[in-house]
Amino acid sequence: MFSQKFIRHALLLSSRGKSGIRCRFRSTQAIAEKVTDGFVEDLRSIVGKANVSTAEAVRDQHGHDESYHETTLPDAVVFAQSVEHVSKVAKLCNDNVVPLIPFGSGTGLEGGINALKGGVCLDISQMKNVIEVNAEDFDCTVESGVTRGELNSYIRDTGLNFPVDPGADASVCGMCATSASGTNAVRYGTMRENVLNMEVVLADGTVLWTAGKNKRSRKTSAGYNLTNLFVGSEGTLGIITKATIRLYGIPEATLSAVVHFPSIQEAVDTTVQVMQCGVPIARIEFLDEAAIDAFNKYSKFDMKVAPSLFLEFHGSPSSVEEQKEVVEEIAKMNNGSNFKWATNADERNRLWKARHEIVYACTALVPGSKPYSTDVCVPISNLPAVIVQTKEMLKKENLVGPIVGHVGDGNFHIFFPVDHDHPEALTKIKAMSEKMSLLAMEMHGTCTGEHGIGMGKRELLEKEVGIEGLRAMQIVKNAFDPNQILNPGKIFPV
Amino acid sequence: MFSQKFIRHALLLSSRGKSGIRCRFRSTQAIAEKVTDGFVEDLRSIVGKANVSTAEAVRDQHGHDESYHETTLPDAVVFAQSVEHVSKVAKLCNDNVVPLIPFGSGTGLEGGINALKGGVCLDISQMKNVIEVNAEDFDCTVESGVTRGELNSYIRDTGLNFPVDPGADASVCGMCATSASGTNAVRYGTMRENVLNMEVVLADGTVLWTAGKNKRSRKTSAGYNLTNLFVGSEGTLGIITKATIRLYGIPEATLSAVVHFPSIQEAVDTTVQVMQCGVPIARIEFLDEAAIDAFNKYSKFDMKVAPSLFLEFHGSPSSVEEQKEVVEEIAKMNNGSNFKWATNADERNRLWKARHEIVYACTALVPGSKPYSTDVCVPISNLPAVIVQTKEMLKKENLVGPIVGHVGDGNFHIFFPVDHDHPEALTKIKAMSEKMSLLAMEMHGTCTGEHGIGMGKRELLEKEVGIEGLRAMQIVKNAFDPNQILNPGKIFPV
Numbered sequence: 001m002f003s004q005k006f007i008r009h010a011l012l013l014s015s016r017g018k019s020g021i022r023c024r025f026r027s028t029q030a031i032a033e034k035v036t037d038g039f040v041e042d043l044r045s046i047v048g049k050a051n052v053s054t055a056e057a058v059r060d061q062h063g064h065d066e067s068y069h070e071t072t073l074p075d076a077v078v079f080a081q082s083v084e085h086v087s088k089v090a091k092l093c094n095d096n097v098v099p100l101i102p103f104g105s106g107t108g109l110e111g112g113i114n115a116l117k118g119g120v121c122l123d124i125s126q127m128k129n130v131i132e133v134n135a136e137d138f139d140c141t142v143e144s145g146v147t148r149g150e151l152n153s154y155i156r157d158t159g160l161n162f163p164v165d166p167g168a169d170a171s172v173c174g175m176c177a178t179s180a181s182g183t184n185a186v187r188y189g190t191m192r193e194n195v196l197n198m199e200v201v202l203a204d205g206t207v208l209w210t211a212g213k214n215k216r217s218r219k220t221s222a223g224y225n226l227t228n229l230f231v232g233s234e235g236t237l238g239i240i241t242k243a244t245i246r247l248y249g250i251p252e253a254t255l256s257a258v259v260h261f262p263s264i265q266e267a268v269d270t271t272v273q274v275m276q277c278g279v280p281i282a283r284i285e286f287l288d289e290a291a292i293d294a295f296n297k298y299s300k301f302d303m304k305v306a307p308s309l310f311l312e313f314h315g316s317p318s319s320v321e322e323q324k325e326v327v328e329e330i331a332k333m334n335n336g337s338n339f340k341w342a343t344n345a346d347e348r349n350r351l352w353k354a355r356h357e358i359v360y361a362c363t364a365l366v367p368g369s370k371p372y373s374t375d376v377c378v379p380i381s382n383l384p385a386v387i388v389q390t391k392e393m394l395k396k397e398n399l400v401g402p403i404v405g406h407v408g409d410g411n412f413h414i415f416f417p418v419d420h421d422h423p424e425a426l427t428k429i430k431a432m433s434e435k436m437s438l439l440a441m442e443m444h445g446t447c448t449g450e451h452g453i454g455m456g457k458r459e460l461l462e463k464e465v466g467i468e469g470l471r472a473m474q475i476v477k478n479a480f481d482p483n484q485i486l487n488p489g490k491i492f493p494v
Numbered sequence: 495m496f497s498q499k500f501i502r503h504a505l506l507l508s509s510r511g512k513s514g515i516r517c518r519f520r521s522t523q524a525i526a527e528k529v530t531d532g533f534v535e536d537l538r539s540i541v542g543k544a545n546v547s548t549a550e551a552v553r554d555q556h557g558h559d560e561s562y563h564e565t566t567l568p569d570a571v572v573f574a575q576s577v578e579h580v581s582k583v584a585k586l587c588n589d590n591v592v593p594l595i596p597f598g599s600g601t602g603l604e605g606g607i608n609a610l611k612g613g614v615c616l617d618i619s620q621m622k623n624v625i626e627v628n629a630e631d632f633d634c635t636v637e638s639g640v641t642r643g644e645l646n647s648y649i650r651d652t653g654l655n656f657p658v659d660p661g662a663d664a665s666v667c668g669m670c671a672t673s674a675s676g677t678n679a680v681r682y683g684t685m686r687e688n689v690l691n692m693e694v695v696l697a698d699g700t701v702l703w704t705a706g707k708n709k710r711s712r713k714t715s716a717g718y719n720l721t722n723l724f725v726g727s728e729g730t731l732g733i734i735t736k737a738t739i740r741l742y743g744i745p746e747a748t749l750s751a752v753v754h755f756p757s758i759q760e761a762v763d764t765t766v767q768v769m770q771c772g773v774p775i776a777r778i779e780f781l782d783e784a785a786i787d788a789f790n791k792y793s794k795f796d797m798k799v800a801p802s803l804f805l806e807f808h809g810s811p812s813s814v815e816e817q818k819e820v821v822e823e824i825a826k827m828n829n830g831s832n833f834k835w836a837t838n839a840d841e842r843n844r845l846w847k848a849r850h851e852i853v854y855a856c857t858a859l860v861p862g863s864k865p866y867s868t869d870v871c872v873p874i875s876n877l878p879a880v881i882v883q884t885k886e887m888l889k890k891e892n893l894v895g896p897i898v899g900h901v902g903d904g905n906f907h908i909f910f911p912v913d914h915d916h917p918e919a920l921t922k923i924k925a926m927s928e929k930m931s932l933l934a935m936e937m938h939g940t941c942t943g944e945h946g947i948g949m950g951k952r953e954l955l956e957k958e959v960g961i962e963g964l965r966a967m968q969i970v971k972n973a974f975d976p977n978q979i980l981n982p983g984k985i986f987p988v
Binding site for chain 1: 628630631632633672673674675679683684686687696700701702703704705706707708709710711712713714715716717718719720722723725726727731742743766769770771772774810812813816871872873874875903904905934935938939940941942943944945946947951954955958959960962963964965966967969970971972973974985
């Protein structure tokens, strides 16, 4: 399926483990030396004394996200209060060739904000204005610090919501930066389909709107699609300071359900058939028996420990009823049983809150562990084979790794609970994660459906897009950031 | 609403009319001289003697699209039979700094294939293979010559179709290049949402797959979104030789209808309210009374000559019924009358065929005329004001210009019938078209929702995306095409 040579290469890379990171951290110091006392004073003169910190606690807090990647500290943390701050700090860093890493909510899963070469971490989470809500056009514009949850609270009275839901209460602009998606993407799309425009600060301090200032039409053919160039660029092309995004009407009727299956194959076959029947399902989440077990223990449910689907339907009452009937029939044909319907909001909220806490539930399986999560995505017809083969690999390697997936998109995760101070365990899991990625790519899929490349999958990108694709990305990177100051060490192989 | 200075500038530009084009044509000859007999021999050695033509008739056929822009001839036309041909021709042109213009079906509407600087027109329409259809994954991959109609014939037995429908039977890859959309985009999205991957040949002959070879997952976060960088790049960044696109199930039930209104405001208000109610309508097309008049005369209908909406609903029988009820109620609240329902396929096909022929119907209004079509797109809440103001401007200028729009997206067109040999009439229409674009941009919209910038709206792009946005686009252009050989003179202001 993939060459022995490549596997050996991948294993070699993964076996470097922590020492690799330390090596990068060390090699960083030469550049970091540029963040002198004078440079810090220059930062303070831009944003005010109180908005720059070199305290270790603050740098530590900004040196890691929620992933397994070891903390790597920036030399200074700057709290921007305006786009002018962002622009001036970028210009200063660019003029002095100092690394600059934008920091949103810190909820990333591939080490996207680790300061691999030191430099300045630019925390843009304090810009919290909702600039405008155009309820009649189903769009709004928010500043970089506004989280998904804050936005949805703010617009609650309009009858609208922003459904893209990666689980964490990430900032909307951070979600743009990583091309986030999540449970609702099967119905509402990912960030790529939901961003209309963004204010972006380039490496040299230039402020631009990707679709033009104040523009928010549903479609445009005017020049290059800069919006979707910056969505998913992980802070390596520019700093996203505002985003204009689509909103959706809160559905008239919502219905959630859980159904259990005798085998993974039957659960995933159900998913594939539901999608092939064109049911406009809002959520279709797979949990294998290990995930259900973790879920029961952590969130105090008593579900049948079996491969399961969590479903949600949105629409008019009759449309929801129709979707329910079709899905129920398909599930039953695949031996689905124990349907539990959650019709009221409290039951639904409890179910989905617990689903979103699954990463903590999986971690709780192994005392003293932290999560190591990975994600791949394949065409849905290949999903049963990929999940089944992954399970076999997990069994062979004797690894605990509950599988949870946004399977309607062909996207799934493994949440490995692992002691991060146990290098051998980490190395074994890294190798497993890379095998999964290689398998997904072999099956016409991607090594990451929604977490991004960050620092965790840099060595896989060429395998996925080819040397030509990688070079094209480097052409773009070099054109926008010739001094390589923006989030260095991310996306591209070292 | 917009500055007098800008209007004067726009009018000045538009008043240059044909002489401007001639001037560009003349300035071209210096470069065109590079297409020597020896160079043509080199082309023949790549693609075979029969696949290169310097005959004036062939060059003429490849020197214009379906728009009002005056024909500008390439020096040679090459008919590529494979991606290897495309790659080698690109490399040859790049090495010799000869302009290279990709040519698909020639159905563009903004002069996208005019050879403004002479050079080689690379006709990629003869590569006609459907590479694969993955019915179970709702995707397929086609070569550059496969048109939308040919694809839909090919996949008819699968129960799937490709719904993006710009009217013309354009090539799918050409639709990628211009970011096409059309009547169905309100339900199924534009090309931006429907392309999963593309094979692209860069200026230097490099062949790349934007999402990696053989990759076709529904979503990915692996590196930069090269796919959406090339979608809409109008042949200026690379040549699209294959596309992997999404397919959709042919709906179980389809219902079309026409309804008439006392005023434009009421027709457009209906559209806005239908969208705001979240009806998943498949088509909602506006025709003003002038368009209905042209439509009746050309296609032998006897509809009430009034502002009208053409509607189509897709879904299950009960979902279609539900949509019909909601829309009927909204239309009636806005004094819509004379509902005519087309339930059988023959009636529907006749209606939509005639709708797609509206450009010819409008042209038939003025004997000896050819069409001049333009398009803008605004947030839907601004649509009533923009259409009403546009009608007032038309009246003031005493211009015949039926308005037809994909109004569910906020997108509409004017089809001006004009004698292209009458420079004053053309100048007047250009000025009107630019006023419309300025108005749309002022109302948070775009100067082109789906036709692209081409050569017709180059001078408006900076107004839309700002000098910073324009420079960012130029950064991308220069990075991918440092010798400026790919489709020179398009998108960017001269």
